[in-house]
Amino acid sequence: xxxxxxxxxxxxxxxxxxxxxxxxxxxxxxxxxxxxxxxxxxxxxxxxxxxxxxxxxxxxxxxxxxxxxxxxxxxxxxxxxxxxxxxxxxxxxxxxxxxxxxxxxxxxxxxxxxxxxxxxxxxxxxxxxxxxxxxxxxxxxxxxxxxxxxxxxxxxxxxxxxxxxxxxxxxxxxxxxxxxxxxxxxxxx
Amino acid sequence: xxxxxxxxxxxxxxxxxxxxxxxxxxxxxxxxxxxxxxxxxxxxxxxxxxxxxxxxxxxxxxxxxxxxxxxxxxxxxxxxxxxxxxxxxxxxxxxxxxxxxxxxxxxxxxxxxxxxxxxxxxxxxxxxxxxxxxxxxxxxxxxxxxxxxxxxxxxxxxxxxxxxxxxxxxxxxxxxxxxxxxxxxxxxx
DNA sequence: GAAAAAAATTAAGCTGGTTTAAGAAAGGCG
DNA sequence: CGCCTTTCTTAAACCAGCTTAATTTTTTTC
Numbered sequence: 011x012x013x014x015x016x017x018x019x020x021x022x023x024x025x026x027x028x029x030x031x032x033x034x035x036x037x038x039x040x041x042x043x044x045x046x047x048x049x050x051x052x053x054x055x056x057x058x059x060x061x062x063x064x065x066x067x068x069x070x071x072x073x074x075x076x077x078x079x080x081x082x083x084x085x086x087x088x089x090x091x092x093x094x095x096x097x098x099x100x101x102x103x104x105x106x107x108x109x110x111x112x113x114x115x116x117x118x119x120x121x122x123x124x125x126x127x128x129x130x131x132x133x134x135x136x137x138x139x140x141x142x143x144x145x146x147x148x149x150x151x152x153x154x155x156x157x158x159x160x161x162x163x164x165x166x167x168x169x170x171x172x173x174x175x176x177x178x179x180x181x182x183x184x185x186x187x188x189x190x191x192x193x194x195x196x197x198x199x
Numbered sequence: 200x201x202x203x204x205x206x207x208x209x210x211x212x213x214x215x216x217x218x219x220x221x222x223x224x225x226x227x228x229x230x231x232x233x234x235x236x237x238x239x240x241x242x243x244x245x246x247x248x249x250x251x252x253x254x255x256x257x258x259x260x261x262x263x264x265x266x267x268x269x270x271x272x273x274x275x276x277x278x279x280x281x282x283x284x285x286x287x288x289x290x291x292x293x294x295x296x297x298x299x300x301x302x303x304x305x306x307x308x309x310x311x312x313x314x315x316x317x318x319x320x321x322x323x324x325x326x327x328x329x330x331x332x333x334x335x336x337x338x339x340x341x342x343x344x345x346x347x348x349x350x351x352x353x354x355x356x357x358x359x360x361x362x363x364x365x366x367x368x369x370x371x372x373x374x375x376x377x378x379x380x381x382x383x384x385x386x387x388x
Numbered sequence: 389g390a391a392a393a394a395a396a397t398t399a400a401g402c403t404g405g406t407t408t409a410a411g412a413a414a415g416g417c418g
Numbered sequence: 419c420g421c422c423t424t425t426c427t428t429a430a431a432c433c434a435g436c437t438t439a440a441t442t443t444t445t446t447t448c
Contacts (some may be wrong), residue, residue, distance in 0.1 A: 091332040138327035143280040145334040
């Protein structure tokens with residue numbers, strides 16, 4: 011749980027007792043590559059902190075294809091926020107793309123923890139501000155950049171991450187076909 | 200300020216003293232139709248609660264066109280979150296689309312208010328959860344729906360809102376050309 | 389380390405939506 | 419009301435990126 015506590019301490023101050031409460035309240039789980047953390051059809055009851063590895067959040071479209079909505083790696087939180095906060099059933103899958111480990115908590119545990127440790131609500135508020143701003147930036151890029159530009163920009167900005175995940179998953183995340191990624195790569199080499 | 204306080208009280212409980220602090224801390228501003236609330240190039244120092252009217256957040260692209268990134272109406276918060284939270288200068292404009300009124304606060308006032316009124320940080324945390332979930336849903340629609348489907352879906356879901364704003368602004372928000380909106384409307388009628 | 393499965397490449401044909409340009413309609417203001 | 423500006427429509431040519439399908443390369447499994 012040290013990685014999670016270190017991440018929280020980047021935003022807020024915690025007492026030793028508070029760290030102890032956090033360490034005993036969160037649950038942990040290890041996942042093999044390709045293992046599913048959450049499935050479509052059920053409520054997403056947990057908010058997951060990625061301590062190791064990486065994940066994709068995706069759905070199956072009407073015509074049976076997978077569309078990747080989000081990617082997450084170490085120090086990110088991943089969850090179907092719509093389902094997690096509303097209690098409605100989820101349309102998404104969350105899958106480990108590598109051998110991974112998460113620390114997680116459910117909605118009522120989280121709310122109870124905010125009562126005991128107000129600094130933790132502050133951490134989540136700041137984290138949500140970052141996540142929301144990042145999500146708006148992503149919308150901005152979807153509008154402003156062509157598929158080719160989005161691919162080149164991603165690979166330029168996160169070269170090591172682009173290596174970690176299969177190309178067809180990155181293509182789907184960027185909203186282009188894997189064939190088109192091949193074309194762009196060929197053109198650029 | 201009643202509208203803002205009523206909105207906060209949908210999420211958390213406030214004492215009369217806390218309401219008083221909120222009413223005296225927030226600032227208010229009225230804007231005429233088309234008036235600019237925030238401009239590109241400066242830091243977006245405020246977080247704005249829309250008490251009346253509606254707004255668009257947009258940028259000017261390299262080739263001089265306007266791209267609408269966000270729309271907001273009564274009871275929404277609008278700001279360039281990236282700039283507001285980081286203090287970096289903003290790429291966006293925020294403009295009133297109707298005669299409007301906002302209540303606003305700056306970053307340090309907001310943080311100071313969270314110290315005095317912890318329930319307010321809870322309100323913002325919950326609000327950010329909603330905003331973040333909505334933003335992910337929007338990304339999902341950008342991937343799953345065609346331009347035509349996005350237009351029909353928007354008009355079907357928010358018919359009165361679609362009436363309030365010019366068609367070319369809605370087109371830009373949906374990521375399609377105004378000419379194509381005309382085509383879709385013709386086809387459907 | 390061979391066989392099977394998964395992922396990436398190539399190429400050709402196709403389409404959803406853009407661009408451009410001009411005219412029509414609607415809205416705002418003195 | 420009448421003029422001027424803003425918004426919306428129409429149509430034709432065009433293209434970025436998709437689809438399909440076959441082949442090659444890489445990875446996984448036993």
